Amino acid sequence: MGQLSSNPSLDSLLSDAVASDYESAGADRHTSPIIKVLAASSAVLLALVFIAAVVDKREQSAQVNSTRQALIDRIQAADKRVAQAQKDVTQSNVDLAAAESAHLAGTSLGEQAQKRLEVLRKATGFSELFGPGLQVTLDDAPNAGSVPGSDISLGKVQDRDVQSVVNGLWASGATGIAINGQRLTALSAIRNAGEAILVDYRPLSPPYRVVAISPSADATAGTFRDGVAGLMLEELSNKYGVVWNIATLGDITLPAASSSVNLSGGKQ
Amino acid sequence: MIPAIGLIVGILLGLILHPTVPLWLQPYLPIAVVAALDAVFGALRSVLDGIFNDRIFVISFLSNVVVAAVIVFLGDQLGVGSQMSTGVVVVLSMRIFANVAAIRRHLLKA
Numbered sequence: 001m002g003q004l005s006s007n008p009s010l011d012s013l014l015s016d017a018v019a020s021d022y023e024s025a026g027a028d029r030h031t032s033p034i035i036k037v038l039a040a041s042s043a044v045l046l047a048l049v050f051i052a053a054v055v056d057k058r059e060q061s062a063q064v065n066s067t068r069q070a071l072i073d074r075i076q077a078a079d080k081r082v083a084q085a086q087k088d089v090t091q092s093n094v095d096l097a098a099a100e101s102a103h104l105a106g107t108s109l110g111e112q113a114q115k116r117l118e119v120l121r122k123a124t125g126f127s128e129l130f131g132p133g134l135q136v137t138l139d140d141a142p143n144a145g146s147v148p149g150s151d152i153s154l155g156k157v158q159d160r161d162v163q164s165v166v167n168g169l170w171a172s173g174a175t176g177i178a179i180n181g182q183r184l185t186a187l188s189a190i191r192n193a194g195e196a197i198l199v200d201y202r203p204l205s206p207p208y209r210v211v212a213i214s215p216s217a218d219a220t221a222g223t224f225r226d227g228v229a230g231l232m233l234e235e236l237s238n239k240y241g242v243v244w245n246i247a248t249l250g251d252i253t254l255p256a257a258s259s260s261v262n263l264s265g266g267k268q
Numbered sequence: 269m270i271p272a273i274g275l276i277v278g279i280l281l282g283l284i285l286h287p288t289v290p291l292w293l294q295p296y297l298p299i300a301v302v303a304a305l306d307a308v309f310g311a312l313r314s315v316l317d318g319i320f321n322d323r324i325f326v327i328s329f330l331s332n333v334v335v336a337a338v339i340v341f342l343g344d345q346l347g348v349g350s351q352m353s354t355g356v357v358v359v360l361s362m363r364i365f366a367n368v369a370a371i372r373r374h375l376l377k378a
Contacts, residue, residue, distance in 0.1 A: 020367070021328040022314035022321055031322045039322035040274035042329045046304040047278025052287045053301045056294070 097127075122176065125185035125257035129176040132217040133252035136165050136224070138233075139207035141241030155240045157208060159192040161232075162199075165210050166190065168229025172220045174212035176254045180204050183257040200258065207243075217248045271311060271325055295344065296337050299353060302360045303332040309367035316374040336360070 031039075100117070104110035121127040141155030166184065169177055177184045182199045189200060196203040214220035224230050225246060236242040289297055307329035314320040336356045343352025372378065 014362070020313060020317075020370070021310055022317065022319045022324050035322045035326065036270050038326045040270045040277075042307075042326050043271040043274025044278035044281065046307060046329060047275045048282050048287060049297075049300045049304050051279060051282025052289050053297045055282070055286055056289045056297065059288075 125176065125183045128256050129183075129213050129254040131175070131213040131215065131251065133211055133213045133249040133254075134217045134221050134224075134246060135249050136169070136210040136212075136233075136246045137207050137244060138162065138165065138210065139243040141243065143241065155242060156195075157197070157206060157242060159190050159197050161236065161242070162197055162208055162210070163190050164229045164232055168224050168227050169210065169212045169214075169220070171229075172214070172223035172227060173216065174214045174220060176213045178211050178254045180209055181255060183255050185257045188257075202258075211249070211252065211254065213252065213254055221246055221248055270322070275308070295349065295353075296340055299336045299340050299356055300333055302357055302364075303336045304329070306360045306363050306367070307332055309364050309371065313367045313370045313374075316371060332360070 101114060104114040104117075118127070122129050138157050138161065140157055143155060162179065166177055166179070179190070179199050182188075182202060182204070184199070189198070191198055193203070196205070197208070198204070212220070230246075233242070233244045237244055307325065310328060311320060311325050314324075339352050339356055340349055343349040
Protein backbone atom coordinates (compact mmCIF):
# COMPACT_ATOMS: atom_id res chain seq x y z
CA MET A 1 0.00 0.00 0.00
CA GLY A 2 2.88 2.32 0.85
CA GLN A 3 4.38 1.95 -2.61
CA LEU A 4 1.43 3.79 -4.12
CA SER A 5 2.59 7.11 -2.69
CA SER A 6 6.00 8.78 -2.78
CA ASN A 7 5.14 11.11 0.08
CA PRO A 8 6.59 9.70 3.35
CA SER A 9 3.99 11.30 5.62
CA LEU A 10 1.16 9.91 3.48
CA ASP A 11 2.88 6.52 3.59
CA SER A 12 3.05 6.51 7.35
CA LEU A 13 -0.54 7.74 7.59
CA LEU A 14 -1.75 4.80 5.51
CA SER A 15 0.46 2.17 7.13
CA ASP A 16 -0.37 3.37 10.66
CA ALA A 17 -4.06 3.39 9.90
CA VAL A 18 -4.16 -0.13 8.53
CA ALA A 19 -1.58 -1.73 10.81
CA SER A 20 -2.80 -4.79 12.68
CA ASP A 21 -3.47 -4.14 16.37
CA TYR A 22 -2.06 -7.51 17.36
CA GLU A 23 1.46 -7.14 15.98
CA SER A 24 2.74 -5.06 18.93
CA ALA A 25 2.02 -7.79 21.47
CA GLY A 26 2.59 -11.44 20.78
CA ALA A 27 0.18 -14.23 21.54
CA ASP A 28 -0.65 -14.29 25.21
CA ARG A 29 -0.97 -17.82 26.54
CA HIS A 30 -1.73 -16.85 30.12
CA THR A 31 -4.80 -14.62 29.90
CA SER A 32 -6.57 -13.98 33.15
CA PRO A 33 -10.22 -15.15 33.48
CA ILE A 34 -11.42 -11.53 33.69
CA ILE A 35 -9.95 -10.78 30.26
CA LYS A 36 -11.57 -13.93 28.89
CA VAL A 37 -14.96 -12.90 30.22
CA LEU A 38 -14.45 -9.42 28.83
CA ALA A 39 -13.49 -10.83 25.43
CA ALA A 40 -16.55 -13.03 25.37
CA SER A 41 -18.84 -10.22 26.39
CA SER A 42 -17.40 -7.82 23.81
CA ALA A 43 -17.92 -10.49 21.17
CA VAL A 44 -21.54 -10.80 22.30
CA LEU A 45 -21.92 -7.02 22.25
CA LEU A 46 -20.35 -6.84 18.80
CA ALA A 47 -22.75 -9.37 17.34
CA LEU A 48 -25.67 -7.64 19.05
CA VAL A 49 -24.72 -4.29 17.50
CA PHE A 50 -24.60 -5.90 14.09
CA ILE A 51 -27.96 -7.63 14.44
CA ALA A 52 -29.53 -4.51 15.97
CA ALA A 53 -28.42 -2.45 12.98
CA VAL A 54 -29.87 -4.94 10.52
CA VAL A 55 -33.15 -5.27 12.42
CA ASP A 56 -33.43 -1.50 12.78
CA LYS A 57 -32.88 -0.93 9.06
CA ARG A 58 -35.52 -3.51 8.20
CA GLU A 59 -38.05 -2.03 10.58
CA GLN A 60 -37.47 1.41 9.15
CA SER A 61 -38.08 0.25 5.60
CA ALA A 62 -41.17 -1.63 6.78
CA GLN A 63 -42.44 1.60 8.32
CA VAL A 64 -41.80 3.52 5.09
CA ASN A 65 -43.66 0.81 3.20
CA SER A 66 -46.65 0.88 5.53
CA THR A 67 -46.82 4.69 5.32
CA ARG A 68 -46.83 4.52 1.55
CA GLN A 69 -49.46 1.78 1.57
CA ALA A 70 -51.64 3.89 3.88
CA LEU A 71 -51.34 6.86 1.53
CA ILE A 72 -52.21 4.70 -1.47
CA ASP A 73 -55.24 3.36 0.39
CA ARG A 74 -56.39 6.88 1.18
CA ILE A 75 -56.01 7.97 -2.43
CA GLN A 76 -57.97 4.99 -3.63
CA ALA A 77 -60.70 5.57 -1.06
CA ALA A 78 -60.96 9.22 -2.13
CA ASP A 79 -61.11 8.15 -5.79
CA LYS A 80 -63.94 5.80 -4.92
CA ARG A 81 -65.79 8.59 -3.10
CA VAL A 82 -65.39 10.88 -6.12
CA ALA A 83 -66.69 8.18 -8.45
CA GLN A 84 -69.65 7.58 -6.13
CA ALA A 85 -70.36 11.32 -5.94
CA GLN A 86 -70.20 11.60 -9.71
CA LYS A 87 -72.65 8.73 -10.02
CA ASP A 88 -74.94 10.50 -7.55
CA VAL A 89 -74.75 13.68 -9.61
CA THR A 90 -75.69 11.82 -12.78
CA GLN A 91 -78.54 10.06 -11.01
CA SER A 92 -79.76 13.35 -9.53
CA ASN A 93 -79.70 14.94 -12.98
CA VAL A 94 -81.83 12.13 -14.33
CA ASP A 95 -84.23 12.49 -11.38
CA LEU A 96 -84.33 16.23 -11.88
CA ALA A 97 -85.20 15.85 -15.55
CA ALA A 98 -87.94 13.34 -14.71
CA ALA A 99 -89.37 15.61 -11.99
CA GLU A 100 -89.28 18.58 -14.34
CA SER A 101 -91.10 16.82 -17.15
CA ALA A 102 -93.66 15.43 -14.68
CA HIS A 103 -94.23 18.90 -13.31
CA LEU A 104 -94.36 20.69 -16.67
CA ALA A 105 -96.51 18.14 -18.49
CA GLY A 106 -100.26 18.76 -18.61
CA THR A 107 -100.45 22.52 -19.06
CA SER A 108 -99.79 24.14 -22.44
CA LEU A 109 -97.53 26.73 -20.82
CA GLY A 110 -95.61 23.95 -19.15
CA GLU A 111 -95.21 22.04 -22.38
CA GLN A 112 -93.91 25.14 -24.09
CA ALA A 113 -91.37 25.63 -21.32
CA GLN A 114 -90.43 21.97 -21.59
CA LYS A 115 -89.78 22.26 -25.31
CA ARG A 116 -87.70 25.37 -24.81
CA LEU A 117 -85.71 23.65 -22.04
CA GLU A 118 -84.98 20.72 -24.33
CA VAL A 119 -83.69 22.97 -27.08
CA LEU A 120 -81.50 24.86 -24.63
CA ARG A 121 -80.19 21.68 -23.05
CA LYS A 122 -79.17 20.27 -26.40
CA ALA A 123 -77.52 23.51 -27.46
CA THR A 124 -75.59 23.87 -24.20
CA GLY A 125 -74.46 20.26 -24.06
CA PHE A 126 -76.48 19.58 -20.93
CA SER A 127 -78.19 16.59 -22.48
CA GLU A 128 -77.36 14.02 -25.12
CA LEU A 129 -77.81 14.99 -28.73
CA PHE A 130 -79.03 12.65 -31.47
CA GLY A 131 -78.87 13.27 -35.19
CA PRO A 132 -76.95 12.91 -38.46
CA GLY A 133 -73.25 13.21 -37.74
CA LEU A 134 -69.95 13.83 -39.42
CA GLN A 135 -66.44 13.21 -38.20
CA VAL A 136 -63.19 15.08 -38.78
CA THR A 137 -60.19 12.95 -37.88
CA LEU A 138 -56.88 14.65 -37.19
CA ASP A 139 -53.61 12.90 -36.50
CA ASP A 140 -49.94 13.77 -36.07
CA ALA A 141 -47.74 13.34 -39.12
CA PRO A 142 -46.25 9.83 -39.28
CA ASN A 143 -42.75 11.28 -38.98
CA ALA A 144 -43.65 13.86 -36.33
CA GLY A 145 -40.72 14.88 -34.18
CA SER A 146 -39.43 17.81 -32.24
CA VAL A 147 -36.82 20.16 -33.61
CA PRO A 148 -33.62 19.73 -31.61
CA GLY A 149 -32.90 22.63 -29.26
CA SER A 150 -36.38 24.11 -29.31
CA ASP A 151 -39.81 23.19 -28.05
CA ILE A 152 -41.39 23.47 -31.47
CA SER A 153 -42.60 20.09 -32.63
CA LEU A 154 -43.13 19.67 -36.33
CA GLY A 155 -46.02 17.63 -37.61
CA LYS A 156 -47.79 17.42 -34.26
CA VAL A 157 -51.38 18.58 -34.07
CA GLN A 158 -51.61 21.68 -31.86
CA ASP A 159 -54.42 23.03 -29.72
CA ARG A 160 -55.08 25.84 -32.21
CA ASP A 161 -55.52 23.31 -35.03
CA VAL A 162 -58.22 21.54 -33.07
CA GLN A 163 -59.72 24.92 -32.16
CA SER A 164 -60.00 25.95 -35.81
CA VAL A 165 -61.57 22.63 -36.73
CA VAL A 166 -64.15 23.09 -33.96
CA ASN A 167 -64.79 26.70 -34.94
CA GLY A 168 -65.05 25.69 -38.60
CA LEU A 169 -67.64 23.06 -37.73
CA TRP A 170 -69.69 25.52 -35.67
CA ALA A 171 -69.50 28.01 -38.56
CA SER A 172 -70.60 25.34 -41.01
CA GLY A 173 -73.79 24.64 -39.11
CA ALA A 174 -72.96 22.02 -36.48
CA THR A 175 -75.33 21.96 -33.50
CA GLY A 176 -73.19 19.87 -31.18
CA ILE A 177 -69.56 18.76 -31.13
CA ALA A 178 -67.58 16.21 -29.16
CA ILE A 179 -63.83 15.55 -29.31
CA ASN A 180 -62.82 11.96 -28.52
CA GLY A 181 -66.09 11.55 -26.63
CA GLN A 182 -65.84 14.87 -24.72
CA ARG A 183 -68.86 17.03 -25.44
CA LEU A 184 -68.03 20.70 -25.98
CA THR A 185 -70.06 23.48 -24.41
CA ALA A 186 -69.89 27.26 -24.61
CA LEU A 187 -67.43 27.12 -21.69
CA SER A 188 -65.13 24.41 -23.04
CA ALA A 189 -61.43 25.15 -23.34
CA ILE A 190 -59.12 23.50 -25.84
CA ARG A 191 -55.50 24.10 -25.00
CA ASN A 192 -52.03 22.64 -24.91
CA ALA A 193 -50.39 21.40 -21.74
CA GLY A 194 -46.92 20.19 -22.53
CA GLU A 195 -47.22 17.52 -25.19
CA ALA A 196 -50.92 16.84 -24.76
CA ILE A 197 -54.02 18.69 -25.85
CA LEU A 198 -56.53 19.22 -23.06
CA VAL A 199 -60.24 19.54 -23.57
CA ASP A 200 -61.97 20.71 -20.40
CA TYR A 201 -58.77 19.85 -18.50
CA ARG A 202 -58.80 16.26 -19.66
CA PRO A 203 -55.88 15.13 -21.80
CA LEU A 204 -56.58 13.67 -25.24
CA SER A 205 -54.40 11.34 -27.21
CA PRO A 206 -54.18 11.32 -30.99
CA PRO A 207 -55.90 10.62 -33.30
CA TYR A 208 -58.34 13.43 -32.53
CA ARG A 209 -61.86 12.54 -33.63
CA VAL A 210 -64.00 15.64 -33.77
CA VAL A 211 -67.58 14.44 -34.11
CA ALA A 212 -70.30 16.95 -34.96
CA ILE A 213 -74.04 16.70 -35.39
CA SER A 214 -75.72 18.82 -37.99
CA PRO A 215 -79.23 18.64 -39.40
CA SER A 216 -77.69 18.60 -42.88
CA ALA A 217 -74.43 16.74 -42.39
CA ASP A 218 -73.51 16.56 -46.08
CA ALA A 219 -73.88 20.29 -46.59
CA THR A 220 -71.92 21.00 -43.41
CA ALA A 221 -69.11 18.73 -44.57
CA GLY A 222 -68.96 20.56 -47.89
CA THR A 223 -68.98 24.01 -46.28
CA PHE A 224 -66.32 22.92 -43.81
CA ARG A 225 -64.02 21.59 -46.52
CA ASP A 226 -64.23 24.82 -48.51
CA GLY A 227 -64.09 27.08 -45.45
CA VAL A 228 -61.10 28.57 -43.63
CA ALA A 229 -60.64 25.49 -41.46
CA GLY A 230 -60.69 23.08 -44.37
CA LEU A 231 -58.14 25.13 -46.30
CA MET A 232 -55.95 25.37 -43.21
CA LEU A 233 -56.05 21.58 -42.74
CA GLU A 234 -55.10 21.15 -46.40
CA GLU A 235 -52.16 23.47 -45.82
CA LEU A 236 -51.09 21.60 -42.66
CA SER A 237 -51.23 18.31 -44.46
CA ASN A 238 -49.21 19.64 -47.42
CA LYS A 239 -46.61 21.41 -45.32
CA TYR A 240 -46.20 19.21 -42.26
CA GLY A 241 -47.77 15.91 -43.20
CA VAL A 242 -50.62 16.16 -40.67
CA VAL A 243 -53.17 13.47 -41.50
CA TRP A 244 -56.84 14.42 -41.65
CA ASN A 245 -60.08 13.39 -43.26
CA ILE A 246 -63.77 14.15 -43.03
CA ALA A 247 -66.63 11.69 -43.31
CA THR A 248 -70.36 11.61 -42.66
CA LEU A 249 -71.46 9.03 -40.11
CA GLY A 250 -75.22 8.63 -40.35
CA ASP A 251 -77.32 9.02 -37.20
CA ILE A 252 -75.24 9.18 -34.00
CA THR A 253 -75.64 10.23 -30.37
CA LEU A 254 -73.34 12.75 -28.72
CA PRO A 255 -72.86 12.32 -24.96
CA ALA A 256 -73.84 15.02 -22.48
CA ALA A 257 -71.04 17.25 -21.23
CA SER A 258 -69.28 16.10 -18.09
CA SER A 259 -70.90 17.25 -14.86
CA SER A 260 -67.93 19.37 -13.79
CA VAL A 261 -68.54 21.66 -16.74
CA ASN A 262 -72.18 22.02 -15.79
CA LEU A 263 -71.21 22.86 -12.23
CA SER A 264 -68.68 25.50 -13.25
CA GLY A 265 -71.26 26.92 -15.64
CA GLY A 266 -73.81 27.06 -12.86
CA LYS A 267 -71.53 29.14 -10.65
CA GLN A 268 -70.99 31.90 -13.16
CA MET B 269 -12.25 -19.72 20.80
CA ILE B 270 -14.14 -17.90 23.52
CA PRO B 271 -14.80 -14.80 21.38
CA ALA B 272 -16.07 -17.01 18.54
CA ILE B 273 -18.57 -18.61 20.91
CA GLY B 274 -19.45 -15.12 22.14
CA LEU B 275 -20.13 -14.03 18.56
CA ILE B 276 -22.50 -16.92 17.94
CA VAL B 277 -24.26 -16.32 21.28
CA GLY B 278 -24.60 -12.62 20.40
CA ILE B 279 -26.10 -13.37 16.98
CA LEU B 280 -28.58 -15.82 18.52
CA LEU B 281 -29.48 -13.33 21.26
CA GLY B 282 -30.01 -10.59 18.68
CA LEU B 283 -32.24 -12.81 16.56
CA ILE B 284 -34.28 -13.87 19.58
CA LEU B 285 -34.54 -10.54 21.42
CA HIS B 286 -34.88 -8.22 18.38
CA PRO B 287 -33.16 -5.32 20.16
CA THR B 288 -34.50 -1.88 19.23
CA VAL B 289 -32.06 0.98 18.91
CA PRO B 290 -32.96 4.16 20.80
CA LEU B 291 -33.38 7.19 18.59
CA TRP B 292 -30.39 9.10 20.00
CA LEU B 293 -28.14 6.15 19.20
CA GLN B 294 -29.18 5.78 15.59
CA PRO B 295 -26.60 8.17 14.05
CA TYR B 296 -23.86 6.09 15.68
CA LEU B 297 -25.19 2.74 14.51
CA PRO B 298 -23.45 2.60 11.10
CA ILE B 299 -20.19 3.70 12.72
CA ALA B 300 -20.55 1.06 15.43
CA VAL B 301 -21.22 -1.61 12.81
CA VAL B 302 -18.14 -0.69 10.79
CA ALA B 303 -15.98 -0.54 13.93
CA ALA B 304 -17.32 -3.93 14.98
CA LEU B 305 -16.57 -5.41 11.57
CA ASP B 306 -13.05 -4.03 11.81
CA ALA B 307 -12.57 -5.73 15.18
CA VAL B 308 -13.90 -9.03 13.82
CA PHE B 309 -11.64 -9.05 10.78
CA GLY B 310 -8.64 -7.90 12.81
CA ALA B 311 -9.22 -10.76 15.24
CA LEU B 312 -9.67 -13.26 12.42
CA ARG B 313 -6.42 -12.14 10.84
CA SER B 314 -4.52 -12.43 14.11
CA VAL B 315 -5.91 -15.91 14.70
CA LEU B 316 -4.50 -16.94 11.34
CA ASP B 317 -1.23 -15.18 12.16
CA GLY B 318 -1.17 -17.07 15.45
CA ILE B 319 -0.93 -13.92 17.53
CA PHE B 320 -4.52 -13.58 18.72
CA ASN B 321 -4.78 -12.00 22.12
CA ASP B 322 -8.00 -11.65 24.13
CA ARG B 323 -6.78 -8.50 25.86
CA ILE B 324 -6.06 -6.72 22.61
CA PHE B 325 -9.35 -7.91 21.15
CA VAL B 326 -11.28 -6.33 24.02
CA ILE B 327 -9.29 -3.11 24.02
CA SER B 328 -9.25 -2.64 20.25
CA PHE B 329 -12.98 -3.26 19.92
CA LEU B 330 -13.95 -0.96 22.78
CA SER B 331 -11.52 1.81 21.83
CA ASN B 332 -12.55 1.64 18.15
CA VAL B 333 -16.22 1.99 19.02
CA VAL B 334 -15.65 4.69 21.61
CA VAL B 335 -13.26 6.78 19.48
CA ALA B 336 -15.50 6.48 16.42
CA ALA B 337 -18.53 7.52 18.50
CA VAL B 338 -16.65 10.43 20.07
CA ILE B 339 -15.46 11.68 16.68
CA VAL B 340 -18.97 11.55 15.26
CA PHE B 341 -20.44 13.13 18.38
CA LEU B 342 -17.93 15.98 18.26
CA GLY B 343 -18.59 16.38 14.56
CA ASP B 344 -22.33 16.60 15.26
CA GLN B 345 -21.72 19.32 17.84
CA LEU B 346 -19.54 21.23 15.37
CA GLY B 347 -21.97 20.79 12.51
CA VAL B 348 -19.71 18.50 10.47
CA GLY B 349 -21.13 15.18 11.70
CA SER B 350 -21.66 13.64 8.28
CA GLN B 351 -18.12 14.52 7.14
CA MET B 352 -16.70 13.02 10.32
CA SER B 353 -18.78 9.87 9.79
CA THR B 354 -17.39 9.66 6.27
CA GLY B 355 -13.84 9.97 7.61
CA VAL B 356 -14.40 7.26 10.20
CA VAL B 357 -16.00 4.95 7.66
CA VAL B 358 -13.15 5.52 5.18
CA VAL B 359 -10.42 4.73 7.71
CA LEU B 360 -12.18 1.70 9.15
CA SER B 361 -13.01 0.41 5.65
CA MET B 362 -9.34 0.69 4.73
CA ARG B 363 -8.48 -1.36 7.78
CA ILE B 364 -11.13 -3.93 6.93
CA PHE B 365 -9.76 -4.24 3.41
CA ALA B 366 -6.19 -4.61 4.68
CA ASN B 367 -7.28 -7.28 7.17
CA VAL B 368 -9.33 -9.15 4.59
CA ALA B 369 -6.37 -9.03 2.20
CA ALA B 370 -4.15 -10.57 4.89
CA ILE B 371 -6.76 -13.26 5.62
CA ARG B 372 -7.03 -13.97 1.93
CA ARG B 373 -3.28 -14.34 1.62
CA HIS B 374 -3.34 -16.81 4.50
CA LEU B 375 -6.23 -18.90 3.29
CA LEU B 376 -5.79 -18.84 -0.47
CA LYS B 377 -2.08 -18.05 -0.68
CA ALA B 378 -2.98 -15.37 -3.22
